[in-house]
Amino acid sequence: MLLETARSVMALAQRLGAQGVAASAGRARSVDVEWRDGKLEKITEATTHGVSVQLYVDGRYSAVSTSDLRPEALERFLADAVEMTRALAPDPHRRLPDPELYAGQADVDLQLEDAAYGDLSAQDRRLFAERIEAAARGHEAIVSVTSSVGDALYEGHRVHSNGFIGQRRATSFWAGASVSVKDADGRRPEEGDYAAARFFRELPSAEALGGRARERALSRLGSKKMASAVLPMVVEGRVAGGLLGRLLGPMHAGSLQQRRSFFEGRMGQPIGSALLDVADHPLLVRGLGSRLFDGEGIAARRLPLFEKGVLRNFFVDTYYGRKLGMPPTTGGASNLDWKPGERGLEELIADAGEGVLVTGFLGGNSNSTTGDFSLGVQGFRIASGKRAGPVAEMNVAGNHLELWKRLAAVGSDPYPYSALRTPTLVFDGVQFAGL
Secondary structure: OHHHHHHHHHHHHHHOOOOEEEEEEEEEEEEEEEEEOOEEEEEEEEEEEEEEEEEEEOOEEEEEEEOOOOHHHHHHHHHHHHHHHHOOOOOOOOOOOOHHHHOOOOOOOOOOOOOOHHHOOHHHHHHHHHHHHHHHOOOOOEEEEEEEEEEEEEEEEEEEOOOOEEEEEEEEEEEEEEEEEOOOOOOOOEEEEEEEEOOHHHOOOHHHHHHHHHHHHHOOOOOEOOOOEEEEEEEOHHHHHHHHHHHHHHHEHHHHHOOOOOOOOOOOOEOOOOOOOEEEOOOOOOOOOOOOEOOOOOEOOOEEEEEOOEEOOOEOOHHHHHHHOOOOOOOOOOOEEEOOOOOOHHHHHHHHOOEEEEEEEEEEEEOOOOOEEEEEEEEEEEEOOEEEEEEEEEEEEEEHHHHHHHEEEEOOOOOOOOOOOOOOEEEEEEEEEOO
16 A cells, blocks of 8 residues: 555656656554653554655755645645745756666565564553563662653655665664662762663563663762873763764765765775774664665665774765765665674773773764764773772763774674664773863
């Protein structure tokens, strides 16, 4: 049905005067349950459906969408959209992708849909959220606990007037808890634990999620600033993605074309230490970012980003690729695939000797043009290779082009509940600002 809708929309847009059309028809259902301090706080369920259309008319381009799929409404909508597009300024770089980019789509089952999705009842969701909250309790310092459980099912079809046809069905599940505690000085620090997966049974148990949320919150009691210093920084895998995301942002071709990327002119040059070895991996089975094709229909392939610290590729879509004279790769990241180390978090803490274990980034900024950054952090002081007291209200500052050259170790423990799949990262000589 969705494929027929996409095809009929494409044909109608062509009949109304569009020379090129990309049409998508999709349907999504999502459910969210929030449980707070022993009672149901909120439950939401939403089902959406609609079409989105990219129109190429007389050298001009527009993108429109609607959820009104009645035939007479669609015809009026598309007729107006085509006329509106004719009124826009021409853009010679806006064209459908070259059909050669659609070729070679992998013949692999990515296992993105949990066949048992329909078996999950409202009672199951509520009980799971309730059990997470119960597991997060058990200490007098705990003030409040909010647990959440959610899931979604998406189905979509996409067709292009120059030959592309693609479909996608995927499920996703997420769950977690946020715990606030009361410190002796009256502060109320908050921490939690969360996870996401394609299959419900691949989420951690309610008891594991709640227990970790409790322990992480209690570990913030007594947090304080420490003296400013230059120290090794151990970044927990579950939060290292926040640091990595600031590195990847300026790798998009749009940033390069607009002169807002500190990577400009650095292709083939070392950006980090030899341990920075990362690829984009869209064909990971059950991956949270997995796909057979990207948002333009470009066939998904593994894309090296950094090899032994050297910058190898950018995220290049067809539009900015034409503007820059660069061959398209893909419009954005899917899953990341790190070359892992041989040691996990605790071993890397022991190896660090003295330093700071970062368990959270709190605000701050990162300049995509210069690479300068300043980020709030919380975590633990590392003394004699062990966690010492909790620290908070600290900042790390520097420049990405220097920081990643200080990458001294990569863990063997990629975080499984994120598409970034970041392992523990260790950096030498990082400037911490505190007292």
